[in-house]
Amino acid sequence: MKKITLKTKNNNIPIFVGNKIVSKKMFSTLIKGKDVLIVTNKTVGKLYLNKIKKLLPSFTVKSIQISDGEKYKNISVFSKIQDFMIKNNFDRDVTVIALGGGVIGDLVGFVASTFMRGVKLIHIPTTLLAQVDSSIGGKTAINHPNGKNLIGSFYQPNCVIIDTEFLKTLPEKEFTSGLAEVIKYGVIKNHKFLRWLNNHANEIINKKKSILLKIVEISAKEKVNVVTKDEHESDVRAFLNFGHTLGHAIEASMKYKNILHGEAISIGMLYASMLSVEKNNLSIEDFNLIESTLKKLKLPTKVPTKITNKNLIKHMSFDKKKKGGKNRFVLLERIGFCVINTTIKEKYLEEMLKVFRG
Ligand SMILES: NC(=O)c1ccc[n+]([C@@H]2O[C@H](COP(=O)([O-])OP(=O)(O)OC[C@H]3O[C@@H](n4cnc5c(N)ncnc54)[C@H](O)[C@@H]3O)[C@@H](O)[C@H]2O)c1
Ligand SMILES: [Zn+2]
Incomplete structure (x- = not known):
């Protein structure tokens, strides 16, 4: 496993790159609080959600699976996730995991940047585009009917886990x-x-x-x-x-x-x-x-x-x-x-x- 460090003004963000690197040990070192929310879509969820949940036995894990597609990177799905977090009484110590391609990364990044003015975020990108581009750099966004990515923020994750094993199932x-x-x-x-x-x-x-x-x-x-x-x-x-x-x-x-x-x-x-x-x-x-x-x-x-x-x-x-x-x-x-x-x-x-x- 390789570790690349993204040095920003305020933080050093570790980016782990490898094959079959997502593990219990990695999560228990990286996650500090008790609550974890995994957000993914139905396609990726079907393939990987249970596998990821099994690697988080010592945390209270909740998950949401949204519909698959760019058109769901919108304000109503954003609100739905925020509602879910509020209903579940998550506080500032929650860690949100974005498991999926760039659509999930952008949307969930924006959710994490705004919930309680910002909570911990881990990107687990599962497409090649997300692994080499969208999960790195802290740009988050949702679309507006008038254009793509018109609403969003710059918000750096706490870390990025790039595991090339996910690419095996990618169309x-x-x-x-x-x-x-x-x-x-x-x-x-x-x-x-x-x-x-x-x-x-x-x-x-x-x-x-x-x-x-x-x-x-x-x-x-x-x-x-x-x-x-x-x-x-x-x-x-x-x-x-x-x-x-x-x-x-x-x-x-x-x-x-x-x-x-x-x-x-x-x-x-x-x-x-x-x-x-x-x-x-x-x-x-x-x-x-x-x-x-x-x-x-x-x-x-x-x-x-x-x-x-x-x-x-x-x-x-x-x-x-x-x-x-x-x-x-x-x-x-x-x-x-x-x-x-x-x-x-x-x-x-x-x-x-x-x-x-x-
Ligand atoms: N934030 C940034 O800096 C940045 C940069 C580039 C692109 N983007 C955004 O990224 C989005 C596009 O991301 P994308 O190309 O990853 O598309 P995507 O997230 O829609 O994923 C593409 C398809 O692959 C499926 N999928 C994902 N991982 C899979 C896996 N491991 N196995 C099987 N299927 C899998 C998804 O369900 C989806 O159907 C756009 O919304 C774009 O605006 C953001
Ligand atoms: Zn591009």
């Missing part, structure tokens, strides 16, 4: 989608890692245990590095949005149906790489390495035909990262080095989309 498509964020760390921070991913594509697809551990550990470290430098997303943390401007626009244009986040981000990363070739002299070799890694890991690279360019442009201008009336594009100078470009005009973006579709 193939979800796994592949999570790989887009893994590739992103290579592209924006770590050229060597990107080459390694490209050279080990088959072993990654086959989920070889040692390979999974390596990709999760390196990705978690990269995320920790960025968050350490910029806890509240003022500058370098924005580089994590590489590929997300077009990616979010694709997701929104498809009304968040029939495309997973990582799939949309994969397309967005290749588009941002192409803009980088034009605007920042990204070399063709670097562009080719990015494209080939996405393709080898079975991620999409073309905008779905049913979305119009007009629709994409409209959504790109609504993107949250658009500050001061300008599109803020994260581009690359070379693999591992990002820059923010605020001068790209919408007309140009549209022209490039035409080329990009081929």
Whole structure:
């Protein structure tokens, strides 16, 4: 088991990474009070809730299983969990465990940050995306009918337990989608890692245990590095949005149906790489390495035909990262080095989309 420490202004947060590491001993060392609330969804609950409960014999454990899906990351489910906590007389010593993917992590993080002005929180992420991205960094959120993640807080967990064993039951498509964020760390921070991913594509697809551990550990470290430098997303943390401007626009244009986040981000990363070739002299070799890694890991690279360019442009201008009336594009100078470009005009973006579709 590896321990990575996320150092924030107020705390040191341990992030444990390993295979089959969730254990009684770990819980009894980490949890201080008597009450524990596990929040999960019905899919993950069916697979893992009893197993986790068995590892908590010396605590008073309650659990809630919410419905599975992004649409349940909302205010009414948030209230339902708060009601449950109040009815059960939980006090400030309760420890809340978020067991699930990013939806559970975001929602439960927000619950923990607000119940009695903040209680202890342990993330046990069970998707690849949650293990390499959403469980690290302390961003919590629920959705509003007007947009995703509009309500939330920055709230760091007390620890994160990343156990790659959970990935065994993850649907193939979800796994592949999570790989887009893994590739992103290579592209924006770590050229060597990107080459390694490209050279080990088959072993990654086959989920070889040692390979999974390596990709999760390196990705978690990269995320920790960025968050350490910029806890509240003022500058370098924005580089994590590489590929997300077009990616979010694709997701929104498809009304968040029939495309997973990582799939949309994969397309967005290749588009941002192409803009980088034009605007920042990204070399063709670097562009080719990015494209080939996405393709080898079975991620999409073309905008779905049913979305119009007009629709994409409209959504790109609504993107949250658009500050001061300008599109803020994260581009690359070379693999591992990002820059923010605020001068790209919408007309140009549209022209490039035409080329990009081929
Ligand atoms: N807070 C952040 O910094 C941050 C960063 C990125 C994304 N997010 C958020 O994360 C969410 C997406 O997270 P996600 O991709 O993990 O989706 P998700 O939580 O919906 O999980 C995807 C699917 O996998 C299932 N699942 C989870 N673990 C499983 C397992 N081990 N075995 C079998 N099935 C399993 C879930 O039930 C679900 O159906 C979005 O709401 C997004 O906004 C947050
Ligand atoms: Zn993302």
